[in-house]
Amino acid sequence: GALAGAGPAALAERGIPLLGRALDGGVRGHDRGARGRPAPAALPAAGPAKAEGETLPSDNNASAVGLQTYTSYIKAQTVSDAEGDAAQVTVPSAQSADTQTTDNFKDTGKSCAILTDTGFVEWTFSVPKEGLYQIYITYAAGSASSGDIEASAAIDGKTPFRELSALAFKRTYEQRGEIKTNVAGNDIKPDAVEIVRWFEPGLQDASGYVAAPFRIALAAGSHTLRLTGVRGSLAVHSIRIAAPVEPMPYAAYLAQQKAAGRGTPQVPLAFVEGEKPTLKSDLSILPASDRSSPTTYPQSASAVKLNTLGGSSWKRVGESVTWTIQVKESGLYQIAPRFRQNILDGIFTSRRLLIDGEVPFKEAESLRFGYDANWQLEALGGAEPYLFYLEKGTHQLTLQVVMGDVAEVIGQVQASLTTLNEVYRKIIMIAGTSPDVYRDYNFKALIPEEIAEFGRQKALLQNVVDTIDAQTGTGGSYTSIIKKIVFQLGRMYDNPESIAKYLEQFKSNIGSLGTWLLSANEQPLQIDRIYIAPEGAALPAADAGFFSRLGFGVQCFISSFFTDYSAVGQTGDASYDQSLKVWIQTGRDQAEILRRLIDTGFSGQQKASVNLELVAQGTLLQSVLAGLGPDVVLNNPVSEPINYAVRNAVLDLTQFKDYAEVASWFHPAAVEPYTYKGK
Secondary structure (H helix, E strand, O other): OOOOOOOOHHHHOOOOOOOOEEEEOOEEOEEEEOOOEEOOOOOOOOOOOOOOOOOOHHHHHOOOOOOOOOHHHHHHHHOOOOOOEEEEEOOOOOOOOOOOOEEEEOOOOOOOEEEEOOOEEEEEEEOOOOOOEEEEEEEEEEEOOOOOOEEEEEEEEEEEOHHOOEEEOOEEEEOOOOOOEEEOOOOOOOEEOOOOOOOOOOOOOOOOOOOOOOOOOOOOOOEEEEEEEEEOOOEEEEEEEOOOOOOHHHHHHHHHHHHOOOOOOOOOOOOOOOOOEEEEEOOOOOEEOOOOOOOOOOOEEEEEEEEEEOOOOOOOOEEEEEEEEEEEOOOOEEEEEEEEEEOOOOOOOEEEEEOOOOOOOOOHOOOOOOOOOOOOOOOOOOOOOOEEEEOOOEEEEEEEEOHHHHHHHHHHHHHHHHHHHHHHHHHHHHHHOOOHHHHHOHHHHOOHHHHHHHHHHHHHHHHHHHHHHHOOOOHHHHHHHHHHHHHHHHHHHHHHHHHHHHHHHHHHHHHHHHHHHHHOOOOOOOOOOEEEEEEOOOOOOOOOHHHHHHHHHHHHHOOOOOOOOOOEEOOOOOOOOEEEEEEEEEHHHHHHHHHHHHHHHHHHHHHHEEEEEEEOOOOOHHHHHHOOOOOOEOOOOOOOOHHHHOOOOEEEEHHHHHHHHHHHHOOOOHHHHOOOOOO
């Protein structure tokens, strides 16, 4: 309270440090003016010239002390892109003691060094000329697990920018078998098994703000690259140092295909079901059930059918899904997914398209999928669909989550959030966290630079809103929090005396903006089917007509009277003699997971069907007294057994010969709640 009205000079005299502005992970002190106030902060410099197809985040994103961002690094470079491949190295020049090497990794025929999360591997290579190079790594997952493999990289013993210290490498999972149904007619999620698959990605930003592989400045001569494990096991076959390469524009790609005489094939429309991918990068990408449209196939008014893929489970940058498609005749085709993006209102989501592991042209690096509450079916490219040349035979079509065109504006919002937090801290140094709204704190005289910053940030954030609205062609809830902050910044900039009045609201809005940033890089998309159509072929309607939708809605309504929503489904073969009735007292999500475990393991192994039901807690005692209890109850509260013990309604398990053996599987403290009078 004694410091509430103290200016920066007074605070400095009392030994209280003033906060500087963070820049590239360091702290830049302010020059002092005649009155002891910080000198006006310079406006942010214009962003660096970026490479073709590359999006750079703001300099203010740096957080690791001593490490600059990639933006700052590339802006400081004076050399140009190199030309041609410089080197490819397979044999490491150095490695840690716990790094193993093999000549035939898991029978794939490739030699590799297996990097663990406690080791390192180093290669020595040479480049003929000074320039900007990209580094590619041929790798596979070293051991089966889940989650990304993480590592850090150093060039010549140093990490030139922050993003190299947080590299992520994806795994590959294969979806095995067809989608099966249980006795109740509900679909069962298929198994996914991790497989060995070799990749050769460039070192790039795991957050997705920089779309292209990093450009790294190298002088002519010998250099070293060291990878240090952080999480998981990485099998590295080789590294390749090459000149930056950008995919050709679509116009050049199409002209090339036309010049080669590629024509329109005379084949019928073909498609692949979205819920039946061949490969995926994450176990969390799962088939999902949708009843919003009768057109979604397969469909049922009563049973749960896994008829789509993705949605909220396929949204994180870097996640990818691969489908296998069959092409009957070589030629130019359109690719038209039936999709829905009904989560991010007012913005599009983005995907990178790869055909047989390669991006066919530049525009396929960032394909947009706009918002709509309903299902959409549109050829990639929109009104003028892109044409893709496909040879006769089998191909793999991959869609990978990318930030797309929103990466740059999100980087600007992140920079603005950092600045606004600094301004807020300056204000509470003067007025405290709960200022007196009737007091004149003389903000205009004490913090003129921070007040001027309100005006600058208002303009920057308004530009973000205008950019997003221009890209989407419409407004929406996506930018509502940014618009709210823009309005408040303008009010406090025009009337500094109102800062104390609106400080609590300002703090809340900054927190909301931080929450918005956490979810801003999420790119959800739900896929039903992907159509492969010859050039000019008519595509089916995205959704059914009014009367079809009405009829399906009536079927769903009638079925709701006959569906037991407490039953998660009976599983097992009808020929099984044994049957169990199991109650679970958690949520439906946990019950679905348990049902899947029963379907894929217990029922087949024990030759017993299981009727799993979801019930509320507190119903067991009444059910037992009424003679309607189940065979097994899961997730009971720890306090529940004693209620039965004091009523002589439990069985003494110590009378069984193998009790001691079974009890030894658990910690003694876990057995204690089930003990009564020494039994």
